Amino acid sequence: YVLMAGSYAEARAADEAKAKLALLGIVAKVQSITINGKTWNRVIVGPYSNASETEAAKATLAENGVKAIPMKQTPNQ
16 A cells, blocks of 8 residues: 655645655655646655555654545556
8 A cells, every 4th residue: 555645736846745754754756647638746655565554654644734545556656
C-alpha cells in the first residue's frame, strides 16, 4: 500500500509538498499521471507492507495537517 498525500496540477506545488513532508522526516516521491488529457502530480508516501503500517503513517500525516488517501500500489509506482 501507498498513501497519496496530495495531487497537484503544478509540479512545483507537488515538490513543495514533498519538501514539507521531508521536514517531518517522511520520505515521499512525486508521481506524474495523466487523466483525461490533464497531468497531475501525486505526492506518494510508502510503500508499506501491511494495512497497520499504512494506517500508522496516515495518522502521523493527519497529526501534521496532511490528509492522505490509501491506495494499492501499482507496479509502476
